[in-house]
Amino acid sequence: AQKITQTQPGMFVQEKEAVTLDCTYDTSDPSYGLFWYKQPSSGEMIFLIYQGSYDQQNATEGRYSLNFQKARKSANLVISASQLGDSAMYFCAMRGNHAGNMLTFGGGTRLMVKP
Amino acid sequence: GAVVSQHPSWVICKSGTSVKIECRSLDFQATTMFWYRQFPKQSLMLMATSNEGSKATYEQGVEKDKFLINHASLTLSTLTVTSAHPEDSSFYICSARMGRGYNEQFFGPGTRLTVL
Numbered sequence: 572a573q574k575i576t577q578t579q580p581g582m583f584v585q586e587k588e589a590v591t592l593d594c595t596y597d598t599s600d601p602s603y604g605l606f607w608y609k610q611p612s613s614g615e616m617i618f619l620i621y622q623g624s625y626d627q628q629n630a631t632e633g634r635y636s637l638n639f640q641k642a643r644k645s646a647n648l649v650i651s652a653s654q655l656g657d658s659a660m661y662f663c664a665m666r667g668n669h670a671g672n673m674l675t676f677g678g679g680t681r682l683m684v685k686p
Numbered sequence: 687g688a689v690v691s692q693h694p695s696w697v698i699c700k701s702g703t704s705v706k707i708e709c710r711s712l713d714f715q716a717t718t719m720f721w722y723r724q725f726p727k728q729s730l731m732l733m734a735t736s737n738e739g740s741k742a743t744y745e746q747g748v749e750k751d752k753f754l755i756n757h758a759s760l761t762l763s764t765l766t767v768t769s770a771h772p773e774d775s776s777f778y779i780c781s782a783r784m785g786r787g788y789n790e791q792f793f794g795p796g797t798r799l800t801v802l
Contacts, residue, residue, distance in 0.1 A: 614796040615795045616793035618790060618791075621790065662729060673720060673735055674720070
């Protein structure tokens with residue numbers, strides 16, 4: 572079974588500062604993928620970044636980077652230079668290579684960017 | 687990127703009626719589509735996985751006869767909430783994937799269902 576844990580239900584960050592959203596996971600699959608999604612108040616799920624379990628380097632996409640520590644089973648999202656538009660719910664998700672290949676989501680973190 | 691649409695974006699219905707929600711992949715063929723349910727301030731919970739041309743696989747605790755899923759083509763999946771009750775009120779989100787070898791799932795904008 573897969574489990575994703577996001578321990579921060581809500582976070583504040585000052586505009587233009589960096590923020591780290593925590594995500595830990597547990598799985599018995601030797602190969603898996605980790606995702607981060609952003610969900611603004613409109614409800615749509617916006618894909619941000621992906622990290623494969625065998626990727627040697629941490630994934631980066633613009634202002635988003637993923638701090639992947641495989642031994643610690645953590646995949647924290649780092650947002651640099653926060654913007655007001657970054658205020659949203661953020662979900663960490665995992666997909667293993669078991670039957671179905673479905674995504675398992677964490678509980679989410681609500682990020683609020685202060686002007 | 688690939689686009690997934692959902693229709694309707696919101697619906698209000700009376701208790702006891704059935705509601706159909708459509709999920710379409712607009713610019714790619716989706717071999718697999720997923721249906722999620724999200725209650726306010728909670729995470730997404732997978733309801734079922736559907737592969738084109740075959741029966742959906744439901745997650746434990748999801749009533750198959752209440753939430754009918756049809757994936758008739760590579761671009762369309764439907765979720766029908768039968769005999770809806772107020773407790774079925776929720777945000778329903780579909781997502782689509784091109785195939786098992788693809789990492790990314792593309793999400794629809796969601797459908798907000800309110801049952802009176």
